[in-house]
Amino acid sequence: MSDKRIAAATEENLYRIFTIPEDPDSTLSLIEQEVSQNLDGFLRDHIVAVEKPLSEIEKDFLDSAMPENPQFVSDIADELLHKLVAQSVHTSSPSFIGHMTSALPYFLLPLSKLMVGLNQNLVKIETSKAFTPLERQVIGMMHRIAYGETRENNDGYYEHYMHSANHSLGAFCSGGTVANITALWIARNTVLGPDGDFKGVGKEGLFRAMKHYGYERVVVLVSERGHYSLSKSADILGIGRQDIVTVPTDDDNKIRIDLLAETIKELKQQNVGIMALVGVAGTTETGSIDPLVAMADLAELHNIHFHVDAAWGGATLLSANQRSKLAGIERADSITIDAHKQMYVPMGAGMVLFKDPHATDVIEHHAEYILRKGSKDLGSHTLEGSRPGMSMLVYACLKVMGRKGYEMLIDRSIDNANYFAELIQQDDDFELITHPELCILTYRYVPKAVQDFMAMCGKEEKVIINDLLNDLTRFIQKKQRESGKSFVSRTRLTPKRYDGKTITVFRTVLANPLTTKEILKDILDEQREIAKESWRSLPAILKKVLSQ
Amino acid sequence: MSDKRIAAATEENLYRIFTIPEDPDSTLSLIEQEVSQNLDGFLRDHIVAVEKPLSEIEKDFLDSAMPENPQFVSDIADELLHKLVAQSVHTSSPSFIGHMTSALPYFLLPLSKLMVGLNQNLVKIETSKAFTPLERQVIGMMHRIAYGETRENNDGYYEHYMHSANHSLGAFCSGGTVANITALWIARNTVLGPDGDFKGVGKEGLFRAMKHYGYERVVVLVSERGHYSLSKSADILGIGRQDIVTVPTDDDNKIRIDLLAETIKELKQQNVGIMALVGVAGTTETGSIDPLVAMADLAELHNIHFHVDAAWGGATLLSANQRSKLAGIERADSITIDAHKQMYVPMGAGMVLFKDPHATDVIEHHAEYILRKGSKDLGSHTLEGSRPGMSMLVYACLKVMGRKGYEMLIDRSIDNANYFAELIQQDDDFELITHPELCILTYRYVPKAVQDFMAMCGKEEKVIINDLLNDLTRFIQKKQRESGKSFVSRTRLTPKRYDGKTITVFRTVLANPLTTKEILKDILDEQREIAKESWRSLPAILKKVLSQ
Structure with a gap:
């Protein structure tokens, strides 16, 4: 063929991919059918078992060179299946209890496709229309769940604020990190806001703001179990990572209120600006919830912006049986909740809520061609610009599951975690490290003989044994992951009972509604089997420790 | 039924939505089939024509109250169809040429569903596995497209850096705003980096950084046509919106190099720190590309971080026929490109590229349970945390279309824009305001009689007539949008030929490969018809102007 004819043929093919739907018998359509009809089966069939x-x-x-010539969709679909899907992670598997991802409701698959087909852009009304009021409604519902319990006239309140161009009850964003940055951005711009001739930190910058307010330091207070995104936020927002002041936690991984109160007092005496106090609900590693009421009291007393990072635990508010665990959250100035965590929505659905509908005034921005003043464009109050219509998925979940449906899921997760904790406690060869407050718990494998032996040991010998146990935990976790049947994650903690020494532990997240008691038993059994094999040399090791 | 039985029934239903696929005859399945088989037809049928x-x-x-009880998926699907889809925007319609969204290739619909089904989290290997190397490869390919042209041994270079745990060639993110913030974050942390005892702005914060370096101000330089996200970035990063120093543009909406050079000189004399110089390629409103070579020269001369915001125009690099328009971009320290703009990927696929694979060292972060040092977790170099696997969609597009396919699409868009510009110029009743450099152009409706009349008028009368024309443009744009057949957007510009007075113009973006010449003709005809109806009073208005 001549170059011209090749070009014409290519152009026709290009035109086809924009206009002709995938053939029902094409590779991609067959993949799609499998995904639609039996997602778990599809993933089990196509993700290879052994890592x-x-x-x-x-x-x-x-290959870093971009391919020059177009290729058939079927070839690429085939390639993706064998290279990518085969080596991806079965995040929705009920026996993969180490991630914060879960099985998702089936109806979200076709809905996601509808979302992509509509391809709305939520930055402005012009490219989103009904998606904008829908998103405002979802944010309104979440706001009411978090803040509405004690308000007398919720209907009137939300009628006034939910669709108001000049107010914002919150924002959707890509995830918890952007939500946390947004909340701290607002906190910073409020604490260092306009004052007399000074036009505010947003306009004049942090250097002039600090000079205007006479501060040498501005800090954020959070427990030592705060998420790493807070330190990243401090970097981005210009206050500096070292000015995340971390407060020690008690043995339940909750911030120590006595030390927090002391720290605030000290900082105030040193004329340090306190930009925000962050409560965690719950921590990524142990699911622990800070004492939010006591924190709210301190924040109120000292007039500090109180942010609650409930990226993980926020969904707990949907269960009437559990929401008291988050008591005090209704006094937070801002709250982060990820719908892609315990609200069973796919990745990419973060939310931040603001108690005060005027809170975003300090970050409001406009542009000539969009976000005109007085418009209802969501983009004038968000960190991000163009954004997809993820709120549709959250909306559908809220309606299809209802509050009671979520309640059942949340309760079930916590029940499962309690059951697993009992299982571990009743087993002579395992040690529960942190009790589940939500559905996260940590534990490790310590055979009975070693436990008995440790009881007789002195401090130094314990350190040596713990080091060995840390290696063992890492080994078991890796081996179990590689064998591909199940997955728990691991982290490092410093429990009091080990004199604050760092120990490595298994970490499980029990939010998948398809995880059964049998699966949990099997996971422990598998770990025990792996351990036994590698722990054959136990007597020799113990002897060695004793002889040292 | 007793409460207990209701609860049991609800629990069973809940379990079903996680385990039983949608019935092929369900409302949602039928919606999905329509979307799969004929997306354009589905949108035309279901989006109501009149706004x-x-x-x-x-x-x-x-309703701000979250529903208590679960509802049937079919009811919600029906509700979404009638309330949401019906009132959303047909962003992929070939006659909707006012947005930066286009028709998308069909194969992305099933692929998006696969992405959601896999629900990987790109923050770490543990939850993404093969998706991590895939994303690194896509970033590598884009990096090579942008920076590889002048390098001698690309294969060796990318073999060394593409999958290196200690390097980063770029990052995926939710969109251009996050990409721009990331680039400027790196610029700030480099300019105010560690130095002797000073641990760097990231760690110690902006206040101490400014004192350490002896600056009173740190600024970002960009043309007055720069995107509003830059000013938002300046706010977030703590340098302040007023320290985005905007440089005037010439009549082609390109930064004036003479004034830029002067500004840099003045700022240096005043001991102002210059954090970054931002080139625009192309501007959101007119698609204009800054003189990147001359900007790169200045940046090099003064050792300034050079960032190119090519969120819109970056895809032009894929056309060998057009890429010379972006000459100089290969000298940028960082580049923003949105795949959800001219790369025909759905919303949510921003990218930032770094020339120096070490650039992200200044923003690197770690945490105990993930992003461990030495790991290949992508999250240690990104602003966002948890992120979906959008890179799979970009990967598939790069392979299915190939560079040549993209070239055809890019060339076609620019051809279309040139054709439309000619059409406008040949028409006595329209006035082309900005020529398309890429596929964006602006124009307005000015009937021949008014043009002739204006030629006779003095400055003051011209102002009055322009005000009337501005009203008319707004009116036509709104009416056309409301009638639902086609859509152009509008913005405000200050062209030299109108003495720098602000005028309102139509703005069109011709990136949809399905937009035909006939559609473009129809759009002008429709505007003419709307104008004629509302412009009946023309003689009276002109008389009024003359008599003033």
Whole structure:
């Protein structure tokens, strides 16, 4: 063929991919059918069981040259199936209890496709129309769940604020990190806001703001279990990572109120500006919830912006049986909740809520061609610009599950976690490290003989044994992951009972509604089997420790 | 039924939505089939033609109380169809040429569903596995497209850096705003980096950084046509909106290099720190590309971080026929490109590229349970935390279309824009305001009689007539949008030929490959018809102007 004819043929093919739907018998359509009809089966069939080392997987993704010529969709679909899907993670598997991802409701699959087909852009009304009021309604509902309990006239309140161009009850964003940055951005711009001739930190910058207010330091207070995104926020917002002041936690991984009160007093005496106090609900590693009421009291007393990072635990508010665990959250100035965590929505649905509908005044921005003043464009109050219509998925979930449906899911997760905790406690060879307050718990494998032995040991010997146990925990976790049947994650904690020494533990997140008691039993059994094999040399090791 | 039995029934239903796929005859399945088989037809059938006022649409989204009880998926699907889809925007319609959204390739619909089904989280290997090397490969390909042209041994370079745990060639993110913030964050942390005892702005904060470096101000330089996200970035990063120093543009909406050079000199004399110089490629309103080579020269001369915001125009690099328009971009320290704009990927696929693979060292962060040092977790170099696997969609597009396919699309868009510009110029009743450099152009309706009349007028009369024309442009744009057949957007510009007075113009973006010449003709005809109806009073108006 001549170059011209090749070009014409290519152009026709290009035109086809924009206009002709996938053939029902095409590779991609068959993949889609499998996904639609039996997602778990599809993933089990196509994700290979035994893990390849990353360096091996990378070999399939080495070419840095962009392909010159178009390729058939079917070839690419095939390639994705064998190179990508085969080596991805079955995040929705009921026996993968180490992530914050879960099985998702089936109806979200077709709805996601509808979302992509509509391809709305939520930055402005012009490209989103009904999606804008829908998003405002979802934010309104979440706001009411968090803040509405003690308000007398909720209907009037939300009628006034929910769709108001000049107010904002919150924002959707890509995830908890952007939600936390947004909340702290507002906190910073409020604490260092306009004052007399000074036009505010947003306009004049942090250097002039600090000079105007006479501060040498501005800090954020959070427990030592706060999420790393807070320190990232401090960097981005210009206050500096070292000015995240971390307060020690008690043995339940909750912020120590006595030390917090002391720290606030000290900082005030040193004329340090306190930008925000952050409560965690719950922590990523142990699911612990800070004492929010006591924190709210301190924040109120000292007039500090109180933010609650409930990226993980926020969904607990939907259960009437559990929401008291988050008591005090209704006094937070801002709250982060990820719908893609315990609200069973796919990745990419973060939310931040503001108690005061005027809170975003300090970050409001406009542009000539969009976000005109007085418009209802959501983009004038968000950190992000163009954004997809993820709120539709949250809306559908809220309606299809209802509050009671979510309540059942949340309660079930916590029940499951309590059951697993009991299982661990009743087992002579395992040690529960943190009790589940929500559905996260940590534990480790310590055979009975070693426990008995440790009881006889002195401090130094304990350190040596703990080091060995840390290696063992890492080994079991890795081996179990690689065998591909189940997955728990691991982290490092410093429990009081080990004199604050860092120990490595298994961490499980029990939010998948399809995780059964049998699966939990199997996971412990599998760990025990792996341990036994590698722990054959136990007597020799103990002897060695004793002889040292 | 007793409460207990209701609860049991609800629990069973809940379990079903997680385990039983949608029935093929369900409302949602039927919607999905329509979307799959004929997206354009589905949208035309279900989006109502005549626009409802927003206040009317809002009435469907007023309830702030979360529903207590679960509802049937089919009812919610039906509700979404009638309330939401019906009042959304047909962003992919070939006659909607006012947005930066376009028709998308069909294969992205099933692929998006696969992405949601896999629900990977790109923050870390543990929850993404092969998606991590895939994303690194896509970033590598884009990096090579932008920076590889002049490098001698690309294969060796990318073999070394693309999958390196200690390097980053760029990052995926939710969109251009986050990409721009990331680039400027890196610029700030580099300019105010560690130095002797000073641990860097990221760690110690902006106040101490300014004192350490002896600056009173740190600024970002950009043309007055720069995107509003830059000013938002300046706010977030703590340098302050007023320290975005905007440089005037010439009549082609490009930054004036003479004035830029002067400004840099003045700022240096005043001991102002210059954090970054931002080139625009192209501007949101007119698609104009700054003189990147001359800007790169200045940045190099003064050792300034050079960022190019190519969120819109970056895809032009894929056309060998057009990429010279972006010459100089290969000298940028960082580049923003949105795949959800001219790369035909759904909303939510922003990218930022770094020339220096070490650039992200200044923003690197770690945490105990993830992003461990030395790991290949992408989250240690990104602003966002948890993120979906959008890179799979970009990967598939790059492969299915190939560079040549993209070239055809890009060239076609620019051809279309040139054709439309000619059409406008040949028409006595329209006035082309900005020529398309990429596929964006602006124009307005000015009937021949008014043009002739204006030629006879003095400055003051011209102002009055321009005000009337501005009203007319707004009126036509609104009426056309409301009638639902086609859509152009509008913005305000200050062209030299109108003595720098602000005029309102139509703005069109011709990136949809399905937009035909006939559609473009129809759009002008429709505007002419709307104008004629409202412009009946023309003689009287002109008389009034003359008599003033």
